[in-house]
Amino acid sequence: MGRTPCCDKANVKKGPWSPEEDTKLKEFIGKHGTGGNWIALPQKAGLNRCGKSCRLRWLNYLRPNIKHGEFSEEEERIICNLFANIGSRWSIIASHLPGRTDNDIKNYWNTKLKKKFLGIVPSQKKQQHQLQLQHHNLFSSLFSLSQGGCNTIAPDLELVTGLGEFPSLFSQRIPGFASTSTSTTATATAASALLQVPYRQPQQMMERSHTTMIAFGNSDPSCNSSGGSCTQISYGTELEYDYDVGRGFEGEQISIGNYATYGGLEYNSRSLRPGGGGHVETPLDYTYEEIKHLLCSNNSGCNTINNDNPSLP
């Protein structure tokens, strides 16, 4: 028994939108708004489309003030900072870039930035194979990690941070990583692990967001309240860090949960819109070189990790 489909998929049009359909949708929403019901909208608007499809088309293409085309360096920087901090949470990243959609950013990252930071120019075909191997190694190992597959990698994987301005609070031994079951969280976790930013699941972020602002970004290199000493993280526990800009980490907040926290932003809704009156400071400020270095250095680290895993190339 599956869920009821949002529309009759056999009888709705799929594929690229025609200019006529665009016009219809635009005009309808211009006159009536979305009416708070995307499912009913296509019928009202005289469109033979799924409501989801209409929503996507509107949000990603027809909505006013959508910016298309080249990303500026500033935009790239913001994307990289946020990706480094929170992973592939495209909607959150998009909320920091007015006019850009999550889809746009996701595409841009996947097609341009990822390659850029792994040091490949599109025409460098010679490097392409190497890149693919790097990617494979990198993400395979990280994916294994996030799947709780640490046993296949290294029983005592040591993650050491200390990345430029990023506080080296995670100079810790991590015998295991939070096990996640969906590709989404696995990838996000992997992304976090890639940049050694602890990952926190959205709902847990929300639960916490009402009480604590997590703010990374200070250059204070101290590890925790004990002045740089390392903390052992046990598999399956959640660590939370409160970082007071100017003072460094104020003690160590540990709560019981299933995932490591990732910090930097405060959110107050499911959609993870930035809280606190709509303003959120970019928590980190990586330069291109730092991000690039991050990706590359982690990459080599992952290759090392993979050494004992015959299942990976």
Next chain:
DNA sequence: AATCAGTGCAACCGCAATTCT
């Protein structure tokens, strides 16, 4: 000129969270 491979992007899909009844 034809073919092939690579790239970029729009759109789709499935899932989880939230809201509604």
Next chain:
DNA sequence: CAGAATTGCGGTTGCACTGAT
């Protein structure tokens, strides 16, 4: 409170375009 309906998100796919061979 439970289940259905809806929304929102992130990952993936398909296809058109472009450049190389």
